[in-house]
Amino acid sequence: MKKVDYIIVGLGIAGISFCEQLQKHGKSFVVIDNGAEGSTAKSGGVFNPTVLKRFTAAWNASAFFPVAVDFYNQISEKLKQKIFTETPILRIFKSVEEQNNWSVAGDKKELKTFLSSDFLKNTNPAIEAPLGFGKVLGTAQINTNNLLSGYRNYLKEEDALLAEDIQYEAIQQKGNSVVYKNISAKKIIFSEGAKAIENPFFPSRAIIGNKGEYTVIKAPELKLNALLKGPMYVIPLGNDEYKVGATFCRNDYTLNSTETAKDEILSKLKTFINCSFEVIGQTAGVRPTTKDHRPLLGVLDENPNLVFFNGLGTHGFLMAPLLSEILYKHLEEDVFLTKDLHIKRTKNWK
Numbered sequence: 401m402k403k404v405d406y407i408i409v410g411l412g413i414a415g416i417s418f419c420e421q422l423q424k425h426g427k428s429f430v431v432i433d434n435g436a437e438g439s440t441a442k443s444g445g446v447f448n449p450t451v452l453k454r455f456t457a458a459w460n461a462s463a464f465f466p467v468a469v470d471f472y473n474q475i476s477e478k479l480k481q482k483i484f485t486e487t488p489i490l491r492i493f494k495s496v497e498e499q500n501n502w503s504v505a506g507d508k509k510e511l512k513t514f515l516s517s518d519f520l521k522n523t524n525p526a527i528e529a530p531l532g533f534g535k536v537l538g539t540a541q542i543n544t545n546n547l548l549s550g551y552r553n554y555l556k557e558e559d560a561l562l563a564e565d566i567q568y569e570a571i572q573q574k575g576n577s578v579v580y581k582n583i584s585a586k587k588i589i590f591s592e593g594a595k596a597i598e599n600p601f602f603p604s605r606a607i608i609g610n611k612g613e614y615t616v617i618k619a620p621e622l623k624l625n626a627l628l629k630g631p632m633y634v635i636p637l638g639n640d641e642y643k644v645g646a647t648f649c650r651n652d653y654t655l656n657s658t659e660t661a662k663d664e665i666l667s668k669l670k671t672f673i674n675c676s677f678e679v680i681g682q683t684a685g686v687r688p689t690t691k692d693h694r695p696l697l698g699v700l701d702e703n704p705n706l707v708f709f710n711g712l713g714t715h716g717f718l719m720a721p722l723l724s725e726i727l728y729k730h731l732e733e734d735v736f737l738t739k740d741l742h743i744k745r746t747k748n749w750k
C-alpha cells in the first residue's frame with residue numbers, strides 16, 4: 401500500500417495550484433487525471449483582474465492578483481517553460497459615454513492600478529475603433545499548453561501521476577484515511593471542474609456548466625501584439641493565429657463545436673476587424689460556474705476526508721492560487737473558511 405498525505409483528482413488549474421501548496425509544505429500526494437482536456441486546456445488563458453463589460457474589478461481582485469502573479473512566475477521557473485506573458489488588454493470604446501465611465505471607474509481604489517487613465521488612439525488599419533481603446537494593465541496571457549503538459553511531465557518524473565479515470569466506487573473511507581486501490585491518503589481533493597457532476601459525492605446542482613466556444617483564425621494583416629476586447633476577445637497565439645471568442649451557453653456540458661457558435665463569433669468579429677482572415681479551427685470547453693458566482697471549497701459534514709476545490713467560474717486563473725492557500729490552511733491549520741467560499745452553502749440549492 402502506497403501511503404501519501406493527499407490524493408488529488410483532476411489536474412486543471414485548481415489541481416495544479418493545490419499540488420503546489422502541498423509541495424510548499426512538504427506534503428506527499430498522488431494525482432489522478434484522465435488527460436481529457438478540461439476547462440483550463442480549452443480556456444482563453446487570459447489573466448485579467450477586471451470585468452470589462454461594466455468596468456469593475458473582478459471579485460476580490462486585489463487579494464487574488466499579487467498571489468497569482470507570484471504563482472505563475474514561480475511555476476514558469478520551476479517547469480522551465482514560458483507560462484506567463486504580461487500582455488495588455490485593449491478595450492475598444494463603443495461610445496463617448498463608455499469613455500466617461502472608464503475614467504470614473506479608473507478613479508476607484510480597486511481599479512486605479514488596472515485601468516490606464518490615458519486613452520489610446522487606434523493606429524491599426526485592420527481594427528475598427530474610431531473612439532480608440534482603454535488599456536488594462538497587469539493583465540497577461542497564460543500558456544495553458546505549456547502549463548498543463550509541463551506539470552504532467554513533472555508529476556510523471558516524480559512518479560506522482562496516475563493517468564486514468566477515477567473510479568468513484570473504488571474510494572473507501574477507512575477510519576481517518578481514504579483508500580483508493582493501493583493508495584492510502586489522509587484526504588482526497590476533488591478538482592474535476594465541470595465534470596464534477598459525475599462525482600457521486602459532489603452535491604447535485606452545485607455546479608452549472610457554462611459551455612464556451614472559440615474560433616481560431618489566421619489573419620496575417622492583423623498584426624496584433626495585445627489582447628483585443630471588442631464584442632469578443634481576440635487572443636494572439638503567434639504565427640498570425642488568433643483565438644476569437646468565447647460564447648456562453650449555460651447548462652450545456654457538451655464538447656462539440658457548433659455552427660451556431662461559429663456564426664455568432666464571426667459576425668461579431670466582423671464588426672471590429674476589417675482585414676481578411678481564414679478560419680483554421682474551433683474549440684469548446686465547459687466553465688465550472690456556480691449560481692452565486694463564488695467558488696466551492698471544503699468538506700461536507702458527512703464525509704470529512706473528501707474535499708472539494710471547484711467553482712472557479714470565468715476567472716479561474718486569477719483565483720486558483722490564493723484559493724489553494726486558503727483551502728490548505730483550512731485543512732491543515734484549521735483556519736476558518738468563510739461561508740461565501742464553503743461548499744456547505746450549496747446544501748439547499750435547487
Ligand SMILES: Cc1cc2nc3c(=O)[nH]c(=O)nc-3n(C[C@H](O)[C@H](O)[C@H](O)COP(=O)(O)OP(=O)(O)OC[C@H]3O[C@@H](n4cnc5c(N)ncnc54)[C@H](O)[C@@H]3O)c2cc1C
Nearest residue numbers: 410412413414434438439440444446566593612685716717
Ligand atoms: C471557453 C472558455 C474560456 C475561458 N477563458 C478563461 C480566461 O480567459 N481566463 C480565466 O481566468 N478563465 C477562463 N475560463 C475559465 C477557466 O478555464 C476555469 O475557471 C478553470 O480552468 C477551471 O479549472 P479546474 O481546474 O477547476 O477545472 P478543469 O480545468 O476542467 O480541470 C479538471 C481536470 O480534471 C480531469 N478530470 C475530470 N473528471 C475526471 C475523472 N473522472 N477522472 C480523472 N480526471 C478527471 C479533467 O480531465 C481535467 O484535467 C474559461 C473557460 C472556458 C470553457
